[in-house]
Amino acid sequence: MLKTAMTLILSVFAVFIPLSSSIAIEQGVTTDVSFELNEVLEYDRLIDSKGYSACDHYFGWAGLPPVKTEEQKLLCGKYQFLYEHWSTAGIPKSTLQFNEKWYPKFYGDELSHFGYFPDDNPKRIVSDIVPVQAGQCVETEKVCSAKIFGHCIRWKEQCVRTAQQSSWQEIFELVEDDQLPVGFQLGPKKGLGFESAAFACAGCHMGTLADGRYAIGMANKNLNYGQVYAGFNTPMQATLIALTDLLNNPMIGGIISGYLEGNDELPDDFLNGLLIHPGVAFNNPGTEVGFSYDKYPSMISDLKTGTCYFKDNGALIRCDHRHEEKGPQHYRAQAKKMFSELKKEYSAYSGVVKSDWPMAMKELFGDAYCMPKPLKPSDWGGDDSLPWSQFEVSLSLQQTARNMAESCDGLRWNVYYWEEFAQYLGAMSSADTGAVAFPSFSEQETMINAGFNVLDFLIAPMSDDHVWTISRIPNVVGIPSHDELLADSEMRTESGVVSPMLSLAGNVTSLETFIRSFVLLSGSVDPRYVECGNPNIVGNWDASPDDTCELIPGTIDPLIAYILTLEPPQPVLNQSSPSIRGRELFNDSCQGCHSGPKGESAGVFLFSEIEKEGLASNIETCPDNTLTVEWTGESLPKAIFNHCRPSYDTTHSVKYLGFIGTDANYSRIGNPVPSTGKPGETPELETDTVASQGVKAQRLVGVRYRSEMFHHGQLRTLDDVLCKPDTPRATKELRTEPFCLVYDLDSEEGLNAYKKGEPICIQEWFPYRGHEFGCDLENEDKDALIEYLKSL
Incomplete structure (x- = not known):
């Protein structure tokens, strides 16, 4: 209703006021900002009626004739941004489907309660990628070869299209809805042995504006990646606890515990993680875990309570696991300010309402569960005359007995949940989980409570540098092009190489380098994009890239070209002229640090005490084999802020502007080796660049x-x-x-x-x-x- 009303208002304005002067119109090859999600997704332009993608048409994959126009290149780039799986491993689809099916109130439609956007367009489920030779038949149709009395009695396959060139072809099924939100795409590589929903760029880098518009390239400020990562395991953890502790019965608990302890296929961290209930851990981890009658009331009162935010028109902004009165003490002030800022941000378009969102037992378990055989009523001290089968079980022993007595004849058995859960757990037990990190209490609590819009693929437990960092999801709009960088004398490394100095640390020397690192570090062995010295890697969905693997030149050019077209959205109504006084202040006081073409810094700043903040013309180099920032030997580690630059060669990565006082934990990402700057404890993060051990000033456009x-x-x-x-x-x-x-x-x-x-x-x-x-x-x-x- 709000979007419709806004569109109507704008159209009325256009009748009386010249459109060019009052309404900001954004035109381009693609539509990247709109009040309507499907207008931004442009599905019909990116995937044709037969399921072939814009990249199939651009590169000539699947035997299609290549269409090498600039428009097709940008459409391919947008497809890569929204839907490309790169054949990387992501989240097992079975996890997402199981969670959404049985816990819809908690996760929302296609993870909408975690900040993702449901996508109701048809999707491609890719099962394999195979080579295609020029002249090979790549598309057939059934035709009738014999008829009797006008009815076909024999059919045959007839080739209707042959490959125009040798290339690759995805084997896919086009389905009406794959139950995955924008930002997830199914590919051939498995995750934990399951069909895998890989991460696409749009999951994090497509957001909404305060006026309700969707905008590609803007950070998804409704997404808290830490909450998503921790939340995927919640039902599995909770269900196993229910099986173990629900009745506080030695026999039942012993059976389940014995199964877990005797299963050598599961790593210890996984077993420990299964016995953690996030609803307990994130508010008061000292709470006794148990669902018997004597423990349940005290535990339920100790559960985490958060807040849901809604616009007045009913649209969900986000759910946050904090509450200014009922949440953990050390986060209440932040929760209060968060709600205040949301009200301010959305006040011009619609108010914001708030409701408690407890991660309570009813949310996780529903009103009741059904216990599977061989459990029978007498196992709970109940009436042996009741049917020995599955029956409704509440979280209270007394209520369970009443349910059995009242409903034994017309009971609704929930056998399907337990069947699906048993299959799911069995598959997890047999899958390769050894390389998967399962968050501990401390790690889950930190991820859940990190705050709005946080994304850090390098935080523990996803890397082993043992350095916690909390990084916001950046906007990817307004990245300067190579021509803009050439025209700016400041945007150079110390050796004179032109660089946009991307990433928080400023040490990513090109957009191509960043995308290359993302694809390879995510485990892509996609033959369309990757070539390796070892012939057994490419196209082997159980393999991972090694140090001989590289991206095939030109294959990510469409994505680069598309990202460079993304600019900050224009206001719906043109704003007034910028403040002359403000421009003067910026030029006098800010330009020195924000000197890049889009308001970014032309180098990085090292970490310093507050009183030493500022620019330094001559930054002393640290002694050999020392880090610029180290930890003290105290039992409670505290950062020592650096006053020197790294001793290893950074000339081709960054240049240094001086010192700035901020959180020094960032200097330790990857535990860089003092002599080389390369990752120490996390060698899989090896890249073309070295750690800058500093931070850059981000782009100010938008x-x-x-x-x-x-x-x-x-x-x-x-x-x-x-x-x-x-x-x-x-x-x-x-x-x-x-x-x-x-x-x-x-x-x-x-x-x-x-x-x-x-x-x-x-x-x-x-x-x-x-x-x-x-x-x-x-x-x-x-x-x-x-x-x-x-x-x-």
Whole structure:
């Protein structure tokens, strides 16, 4: 209703006011911003009626004649952004389907409660990729070869299309709906032995604006990747606990526990993870886990309570696992501010309503479950005269007995859940899970509570550098083209190489390098994109790329070209001219650091104490074999901020601008080797570049749409950045205050301390530290500067 009303209002405006002066119109080869999701997805332009993709047509795959036009190239790039699986392993589809089928209120339609966008378009389910030779028949149809009395009695296959050139062809099935949201695509590579839903770019880098428009390239601010990662395992964990502890019965619990402990196929971390219930762990991990009558009431009162946010028209903004009154104490202030900022952001278009969203037993288990054979009523001290079969079981023993007595004749048995769960668990037991990391208590709690719009594929347990970082999902709009970089004398590495200095650390020297790393590190062995020295790797869906594997030149050019067309969305109505005073302030006070073509920095900043923040013309090189940032020997690790640059060669990666006070944990990503800067404990992260051990200033174009500032996204507005009154950075004392990022929840001592309200911190961080520039301006000047920044 809101989108329809907005469209009607704009059309009325157009009658009275010249369209070119009042309404911002964005034109291009593709439609990337719209109030309607399907207008942005442009499905019919990306996948034809037979299921062939825009890239099949552009490259001449599947035996099609190649269409090498600029328009087709951009359509192929958009297909790669939205739907390409790259033949990488992702989330087992069975996990997603099982969760959505049995826990729809928790996950929402196609994971919509976790921030993804449901996609109701037909989808391609790819099972294999095979070679095609020029002249080979690639498409047939059935034709009648004999008729009697006008009726066909014999059919034959007739070739209707032969391959125009030698290439590759995906073997796929076109289905009406694969139950996967935008950003997931099924490919031939398996995940844990299951059909795998691989990650596409759009899952993280397609978002909504405050006015309700969908925009490709903008960060998906409704997505919390940590919550998604932790939440996938919730039903499996909860169900096994139910089987083990529901009745607090030695026989039943012994059977299940014996099965888990005696299963050598499952790694220990997996077994431990199955016995954790996130609803308990994330609020009070010291709670006794159990569903018997004597434990259940105390446990239910100790569950995590979060908040759901809705627009007035009913559209979900996001669900957050924090609550300003009922959630964990150390996150209540952030939850309160989060709701305040949402109300402010959406107030111009529709209000925001809030409702409690407890991760309660009813949400996870429904009103009841059915216990499978061979369990019988007498196992619970019940009436042996009741049918020995499956029956409705509540989470209370007394209620279970009443249900059995009242419903024994007309009982609705839920045998299907347990059958599917048994098959699912059995498949998981036989799958290759050894390489999969299962989050511990501490890791789950940190991922869940990290905040809005966080994405970090390198955080534990997904890498073993043991350094927690929280990074916001970046926008990928406004990336400068090579021509723009050539025209800007600042955008060079120390050796003079032109570079957009991508990533938070600024050490990705080109968009091609970033995409190459994403594809190969994700495990692609797709013969359309990858070539390897070992012939047994490419096209082997059980293999992983080695150091001989490289992307085939030109195959990601469409994606690069498409991303470079993405610019920040224009306002629905043209805004007023930018503040002249704000421009002057920016040129005088900000241009030195934000000197790039899109307002980014032309190098990286090292981490420093607040009082040393600023530019440094001569940065001292650290002594050989030392890191610029190290940990103290204290039992509670604290970062030592660096005052020197790495000693290894960074000339072809970045240049250094000086020091800036912020969270130094980022310097430790990958535990770089002091002498080389290459990843130490995480060699699979080996790339063409070295660790910069610093951070860059991000692009300022489109900053009006951001609701997460700084590299970690903990600042919500430009008011926060410029330290305006009533913000978390209003005073220097607030800006330098340390917070705990990771609590010890994995030891008995840590659990007991947490339950007593005296948690043990194992990693601190400084979410409000750094960027002192602008904090000393008068409020009137801050307002003028903010007005100017929003015009970029």
